[in-house]
Amino acid sequence: MTDATAFEEVLAAIRFTADGLVPAIAQAEGTGEILMMAWMNRDAVIETLSTGRVCYWSRSRGGLWRKGETSGQVQRLKDFRVDCDGDTLLLIVEQDGVACHTGRRSCFYRAWRDGKLEVIQAVETDPSVLYGQNHHGHDHNHG
Amino acid sequence: MTDATAFEEVLAAIRFTADGLVPAIAQAEGTGEILMMAWMNRDAVIETLSTGRVCYWSRSRGGLWRKGETSGQVQRLKDFRVDCDGDTLLLIVEQDGVACHTGRRSCFYRAWRDGKLEVIQAVETDPSVLYGQNHHGHDHNHG
Numbered sequence: 001m002t003d004a005t006a007f008e009e010v011l012a013a014i015r016f017t018a019d020g021l022v023p024a025i026a027q028a029e030g031t032g033e034i035l036m037m038a039w040m041n042r043d044a045v046i047e048t049l050s051t052g053r054v055c056y057w058s059r060s061r062g063g064l065w066r067k068g069e070t071s072g073q074v075q076r077l078k079d080f081r082v083d084c085d086g087d088t089l090l091l092i093v094e095q096d097g098v099a100c101h102t103g104r105r106s107c108f109y110r111a112w113r114d115g116k117l118e119v120i121q122a123v124e125t126d127p128s129v130l131y132g133q134n135h136h137g138h139d140h141n142h143g
Numbered sequence: 144m145t146d147a148t149a150f151e152e153v154l155a156a157i158r159f160t161a162d163g164l165v166p167a168i169a170q171a172e173g174t175g176e177i178l179m180m181a182w183m184n185r186d187a188v189i190e191t192l193s194t195g196r197v198c199y200w201s202r203s204r205g206g207l208w209r210k211g212e213t214s215g216q217v218q219r220l221k222d223f224r225v226d227c228d229g230d231t232l233l234l235i236v237e238q239d240g241v242a243c244h245t246g247r248r249s250c251f252y253r254a255w256r257d258g259k260l261e262v263i264q265a266v267e268t269d270p271s272v273l274y275g276q277n278h279h280g281h282d283h284n285h286g
Contacts, residue, residue, distance in 0.1 A: 032175025
């Protein structure tokens with residue numbers, strides 16, 4: 001059982017959407033690299049703050065998404081920040097391995113350069129290692 | 144007139160919401176600091192890539208929001224990145240002055256520490272300097 005009352009102040013500061021969600025940016029501690037952006041609901045916020053392990057809300061699966069549950073690529077929470085109008089969160093995390101389901105450190109591996117989208121980051125871990133041979137890795141929410 | 148055809152590849156890679164929007168994270172070049180998160184529509188993407196000055200879509204005003212138009216706190220685009228599933232953008236920017244309408248460098252100036260929300264960044268520029276004496280600074284979309 002998590003004690004939601006301990007988090008009343010931060011929950012009140014967050015402006016969830018009509019669907020009860022808020023976008024959360026994950027930034028690597030130390031390097032400052034942006035790893036990914038995903039969504040949280042109220043329960044995901046409470047679980048993340050309670051356990052220190054980042055938990056999102058998977059919009060595709062409609063359930064809590066404990067980052068790393070399948071892939072082992074856990075995010076440990078180092079700092080939890082709320083923006084000026086409370087409609088976006090910034091999570092400073094320690095990332096185990098890679099954050100992206102493609103096996104790259106960051107999900108933001110494509111850049112618009114010289115009039116085309118260029119891949120600027122290499123695959124570090126084969127997705128089949130992260131998800132097993134039968135997983136096609138199309139749904140990063142399973143990470 | 145902007146030539147949208149030049150941006151066909153990147154526009155096709157972006158998965159806009161049903162409202163035609165996509166969240167865009169602004170990160171400071173060099174320091175890696177996350178400055179803000181805002182939304183773009185198709186026209187904002189085209190204008191930003193065409194001009195090299197960041198332009199968002201203001202959901203509150205329902206119009207293009209050329210960052211710095213009122214406040215002078217312009218963001219110059221240094222790199223434009225798209226995430227793995229195309230539903231979030233990362234803008235690497237050179238920020239003139241502060242990004243937040245409160246006069247702080249970053250909008251993410253509140254952190255959850257020891258069971259309470261703590262202000263971790265000081266005001267660098269008085270909002271009245273950014274928006275004039277009659278502006279209350281409640282709508283950062285005017286920045």
